Amino acid sequence: MSLSIDLLARIAIELQSGITHEDRFQRLIGTLRTMLACDASALLRYEQHQFRPLAIDGLSTDVLGRRFALSAHPRLEAIARAGDVVRFPADSSLPDPYDGLIPGQEALKVHACVGLPLFASQTLIGALTLDGMNPTQFDSFSDDELRLIAALAAGALNNALLIEQLEGYNGLPAPRQVSGDASESEMIGLSAGMIQLKKEIDIVAPSDLNVLISGETGTGKELVARAIHRASGRADKPLVYLNCAALPESVAESELFGHVKGAFTGAISNRSGKFEMADQGTLFLDEIGELSLPLQAKLLRVLQYGDLQRVGDDRSLRVDVRILAATNRELKQEVLDGNFRADLFHRLSVFPLSVPPLRERGDDIALLAGFFCEQSRIRLGLSGVAISQPALTLLRQYHWPGNIRELEHAIYRAIVLARAARPGDDVLLEPGNFALRPQAAIQPAQPLSVSKPASPGVTLREATDDFQRQTLRAALKRSGGNWTSAARELGVNVANLHRLAKRLGIK
Incomplete structure (x- = not known):
């Protein structure tokens, strides 16, 4: 069997059809899987010494979220270094990255494997992988035929990346300049909510606007802050992190603004605060809703005038800092409840972002x-x-x-x-x-039954507190310790729930 001109023309036409890049690539590998009678096919994007899947066919859905580092996958490293068609022998000692990832055949090893590196101006931009359970599955196709397929796919992938770059929207997982391990900073997701969030990040990142990032605990708000900083004009300057919830009240002002020697007991030398460390860069204030009202007022002054005073110092220092703040609280409600300053809220939420659960x-x-x-x-x-x-x-x-x-x-x-x-x-x-x-x-919360009145000598307030304590602990247990979920179940604001827990001695 060989590839006919008609079949190659069909591939070319589908790659140029007026549909989205994602659909176009999905149709490409679907067509290849049918034409070459393979059990699995994948189109991979190469960046920062790793391959990431753009489209798959015949593989488990979770493959789209995997990132294949060359150092951990010798077959993919061989494809990246080859510069031409790579045919792996059926008895190859190199492990196949898709072993166990073909649905229904998790216990079987892939036997036939072909890798097609994709180039643009001699630069590696991706790869096509073709896998089969039959060891001789691709023997009837010549290298020249496979090179034609690789050339068509490389042209389409390169065009897609250029278009996305011109449009300024990273719909494809195209490369971003990151320091350290790229996988630790990547925002994984192709859902509508995540695509919208990435669009909004691309819009606000180049500006100097303050951003308020809201979302439940564990949704990845810090990753959003990192993405904004990386895509901003301050990317080569520091991104300084401060968890406001972990700040003891006694040292909070010093942590933010610094102090001079002798300002208080233990201040044995001058110390720069987070604002000074972030000068010309970005300051990420996590759990901003936990700041006390007095500290909120001092933070507001820095945002308004751009100057600060170290604790114990009469002199003012000028700083140029972009603020990214994050919270799992409903700050609008906190403002109404008098727990958060309205003027600070408006200063921080110039461009609000919401991270979906x-x-x-x-x-x-x-x-x-x-x-x-x-x-x-x-x-x-x-x-x-x-x-x-x-x-x-x-x-x-x-x-x-x-x-x-x-x-x-x-x-x-x-x-x-x-x-x-x-x-x-x-x-x-x-x-x-x-x-x-x-x-x-998961069952909704059931009201706790009170089968008998409180013991003699127990006041109504004490009995009420005990009932609230039981109810709150039960809701927290059902939610796995997640306060936002517990508050939603109990029908109360999460900030009010935190305050109630403190009063009841639970927190």
Whole structure:
């Protein structure tokens, strides 16, 4: 069997058709899978020494979220270095990155594998991978035919990247300049909510506007702040982080604005605050809603006039700092309740961003599961980590009160449990490896029954407090310790719930 001119023309036409890049690439690999009779095909984008899937066919959905570092995948490294068609022998000792990731054949190894590196002006921009269970699956196709396919795909991918660059919107996961491990800063997700969030980040990042990032605990607000800073004109300057919730009141002012020697007991030398450290750069104030009202007033002055005073110093210092703030509280309600200054709120929320909770992100759950599987595989030194389709269904159905952070921990814990049950370097995650209940099984809060009156001598206030304490603890237990979810279940504002918990001695 060989590729006819008609079939090659069909590929070319589909790559030039007036549909989105994502759909175009999906149709390309779907066509290739049919034409070449392969069991799986994938189009990968190359950047920063790793491949990331743009479109897949015949592979588990979670593959789209995986990031294949060349250092951890020798077959992909061989494709990246080859410069031409690569045919791996059926008995190759190099592990295939898709072993265990073909639905229905998780226990089988891929036997036939062809890699087509994609170039633009001699620069590697991606790869096409073709895999099959039959060792002789691609023997009838010549290298020249495969080179034609690679050339067509490379042209389409390069055009897509150029168009996205000109439009200023990163719809494809195109490269961003990041320091350190790129995977630690990447925002994984193709859901409508995440695409909209990425668009808004691309709009506001080049400006110097202050940004208020809101979202539940564990949704990835810090990643949003990093993305804004990386795409801003201050990217080569520091991004300074401060968790306002972890600031003791006694040192909060010094942490923000610094102090001079002798300003208070223990001030043995001059010390710069976070604002000075972030001068010309960006200051990320996490959990901004936890700042006290007096400190809010001092923060407002810096935002208004751009000058600050170290604790114990009469002199003013000028600073040029962009503020990114994050909160899991409803700050508008906090303003109405008198717990947050309205003028500071308006200064911070010049451009508000909202990070969607994981339960509203659909198939992003599978992508993130794949991303964390690959990270855990490398961390634990495993050959492969796959998720069965029933396990993926369970992950999609779960409510995820702890959002992405909870998913990451659940994946890592499941891998450890699966490996303990079946020792080996290849791990397949099944539903039993996850201590999760699907969303349908999560019951709404039931009112606690009071079958008898309080004991003699117990006041009405004490009895009421005891009832509230029981109710709050039960809601927190059902939500896995997530305060926002507990507040939603109880029908109260999360800030008010925090204050109630402090009064009742729970927090």
